[in-house]
Amino acid sequence: MKMLSTLPTPRSTLSRFSIPSTITTFTSHSQTLPQASLTTSPPHSQILSTRHSLLSRNLSAVDLVRSHLTRLRLTEPHLRSFLHLPDDQTLLTQAHDLDRRIANGEEVGPLAGVLVAVKDNICTSDMPSTGGSRILENYRPPFDATAVKRVKELGGIVVGKTNLDEFGMGSTTEASAFQVTANPWDVSRVPGGSSGGSAAAVSARQCVVSLGSDTGGSVRQPASFCGVVGLKPTYGRVSRFGLMAYASSLDAIGCFGSSVADTGILLHAIAGHDRFDATSSKQEVPNFLSHFDSTSSLESKPLKGLRVGLIRETIEDGVDAGVVSTIRAAASHFEELGCSVNEVSLPSFSLGLPAYYILALSESSSNLSRYDGIRYGNQVYADELDSLYGDSRAKGLGSEVKMRILMGTYALSAGYYDAYYKRAQQVRTIIRNSFKEALDQYDILISPAAPSAAYKIGEKKNDPLAMYAGDIMTVNVNLAGLPALVLPCGFIENGTAGLPVGLQMIGAAFDEERPQSFINTCKMGELLRVGHIFEQTLENGRFVPPIVADSVE
Template sequence: MAADLNAFITEETIEGDGEGPLADTTVAVKDNISTAGVRTTCGSEMLADYVPPYSATVVERLTDAGATVVGKTNMDEFGMGTTTETSAFGPTRNPADPERVPGGSSGGSAAAVAAGEADVALGSDTGGSVRCPAAFCGVVGIKPTYGLVSRYGLVAYANSLEQIGPIAGTVEEAAEALSVIAGPDPNDGTTRDPAAVEGAGVPQGGYAAAADGDVDGLTVGVPTELFEGADERVVETVEDAIACLEDRGAETVEISLPSVEHAVQAYYVIATGEASSNLARFDGVRYGHRADSDGNWNESFAETREAFGAEVKRRILLGTYALSAGYHDKYYEKAQDAREWVRRDFEDAFDDVDVIASPTMPVLPFELGEGLEDPLRMYLADANTTPVNLANLPAISVPAGEADGLPVGLQLVGPKFGEATVIRAASAVEDR
């Protein structure tokens, strides 16, 4: 099944260390997360033969907990895509319908879990790249609060936005994996201990203990802006899932997040700007692909960077333009202002509600080729997920049901370090 779906780029085993909470658990790792001695390609020809000398903190924590890594999963090149079709190693197919995409950029990870090729998988989420494929493949994906999980060993796309998160078949399994990988790391100065954050913290017994389905008294905010324009079949399925929360004692209230109208535009300016800077390191000098060129350094540099795919080149060019002299104030600074507006809107909303519910993706899984033919449509599909990354909040995608035989995801967003709350709410949806 894995070969048919093209879920893995490299299938190689890294054994776990003895007993632990994840003993007998198999884990697939997205191929932009470093694994010592096992190649890490980022889905790109640029790093097709790169073998890192060290493992990411999250990989070490998983193997220390007894988990066995079974391979590196396919992904959109450098995490840039919503369909896992921009990979230099070919597209991944959706286990629910092999003629459709699994979502992206962590599509290989979600497909591996949905197909039973791994119990748990790691993805990275810059603008929805854990939640999107979780929704499209009918599994659970958690995007943690920025700073909860170490990014040491994650090949950078957009540092201020991205987080590593778990994908699993159930909320409890995803939460258990989160407990293992979460926590401060001296190698990543952005990490924080949730216990030191007022009103946050990890439940006794870890995040999995929060998957008890008890939502009695929970207030769920339903933002009108994240339902507008969504496929009617998706809206109907998600509304049924939210009704299930009401049946179990939660209260729903309509809220407004006016800033999210500008979130996609702000996200792509910020993300491409950071990508333009981060990917400058792939110059053929230190590591990765190097073009055979008899020309000068500029010619060699240009020919080396031809190894990037079309989508990566597009985003580098967009980011370079947005950061260039004369345009920085016009685009990048305005995007940062919009980001602050998004953050304040969420903060204000959480004064009145405990979690915010919406469709994870406003559409059903694309057919293969659809997103590549219309990149703007692919960007706009991120409308419901990108605001969470701009605000650095936790969110989960849990299966809400099916529409025309295709999976639909419900997204639940919480306040900073409110992972336990979104896990509890998601488990109630799962248990219906």
């Protein structure tokens, strides 16, 4: 491909995946695992159990907030997940209010007392929203993002704004202009990114659930690195209003939780059409909460008949061997649950990475033009307009952001547009079609969420191409606009605790054309149902990092 040849080869990654000509299926590589025992306690829904405790008055919201603040004090100095924390009193006041309403027998929302962390590129009217950038240091939006508004309306308590790679541009959270966040499983490692703060906060139980954003894997990869559940909904399922745009056609607000149920409950709260986002879907949000009922009712083969496709290109050379074996074990678990598992080839898979970077960077070069120092944010004084622009942006934006703006500007320039942007759009169509074809044959597709487990802080800082290559597992899903769920499915050996490995489950998008179709309205619910059953039946399915293991029952 000419487009590929004009780019410097990002080491082996782009050529790593061969391009077979057709989609072929293989019988599953069936590795026998010991029969999963259901004796280890699976993760339960913190949201549901907390709600039960609150409503039955076994627990007060004030106590809940107090214990949260205690844990935060212990963990935050090591992790640095948050860019902004409200003062204790603000949270306690909200808790008091909730306790009073429960005492009065008033109706409380489904997220009442749920402690929610919010990625700092999602606008909150009562807290700063910087997007992890100096240029928006101390910026306070005059409005709540629609997702935040819905969380608040349903009773959720926002406990702070989480760290991220500046404007979502990065895969480690090291590109934050303010601080580096550590991985709760090993503080010498990155939490992933760009939603590293939100993932680490859930992992270390600094909150119950959190909001992140996913443009090319920014929810799923950190979920994998931090051993939590991460959900990237179908494009358009959640309003982007209030999310600082990185690449508008790929951006999605996503959810983190320590169980599929919690993640699904948060999604249910924020999903739905929003008249402030023209790209948000008018599809009704189906009620999929009933899927999270207790597991005791599960049959021996609860997923009988489900067709699972393991994307072959994601378990080939270049992917960490430990990751591959964990994913194969997960595939076996699916078989034990009654699924048929086959390998499926997506020939266009390796095209996703360069196409993604061209489109995302092109759009970002445009989306970040508004940070010019004129109306808000940090302005550098200058005698001339051009210097005002230049100096404000030079000082306010970080080097990763500048590099991406430059590359995106280049790709959109006259004479290059056809070779880059237009070409990448064509690739996007090919990818979308190939996923559609595969999802006609399979109910879900599975893959690792990242080619490796969490790596060391600083390890890829000076090798952006290596970091970009790490997005290979996730970017295609954004290009195709599909929903995907990442949940921890095992460990890679690393010292005492091991590092979690995330399994990515990709579902079909809802069909805009046929809103009444039963199959389509249940796509997202189906993904969550499968994830929930997988999680509840997985041996050693509890993923609590050592840093908080003592305090989590």
